[in-house]
Amino acid sequence: MLQKAIEGGACFLCEARSARWNEPAAAGDPAQAGRETEGLARRLDELRGGRCTPEGLRSHLLEMCAMCQEVLIDVGATKEEVISRLEYRVARLRDVAQGAAVR
Numbered sequence: 854m855l856q857k858a859i860e861g862g863a864c865f866l867c868e869a870r871s872a873r874w875n876e877p878a879a880a881g882d883p884a885q886a887g888r889e890t891e892g893l894a895r896r897l898d899e900l901r902g903g904r905c906t907p908e909g910l911r912s913h914l915l916e917m918c919a920m921c922q923e924v925l926i927d928v929g930a931t932k933e934e935v936i937s938r939l940e941y942r943v944a945r946l947r948d949v950a951q952g953a954a955v956r
Contacts, residue, residue: 864892864916865913865916865917865921866892866893866896866910866913866917866918866924866925867892867918867920867921867942868888868891868892869885869888869892869918869920886946886947886949886950887946887950889946890946890947893921893939893942894943896939897936897940897943900932900935900936900939906932907925907930907931907932907935910925910935911928914926921942924942
């Protein structure tokens with residue numbers, strides 16, 4: 854069951870602020886990529902450790918930004934597939950954060 858969307862809150866998965874929800878990850882502020890990476894890494898650790906499930910995460914789709922919804926929208930995705938997708942997002946966000954730090 855999907856929960857009601859929270860207006861003005863942060864993304865349940867990556868913790869991005871809601872004003873950025875329909876933009877590519879960290880598009881408006883590359884420094885934000887580091888904060889989003891931390892949020893995704895926490896959820897990834899919870900998933901790997903069995904403290905949450907893909908189904909449990911999907912129950913919060915309406916509380917997620919578009920990028921995170923894309924990771925979880927495939928209802929048939931296994932835990933391993935979701936972990937792989939999250940690892941990919943974390944790696945890309947780390948690239949963005951490192952690029953911002955170099956500038």
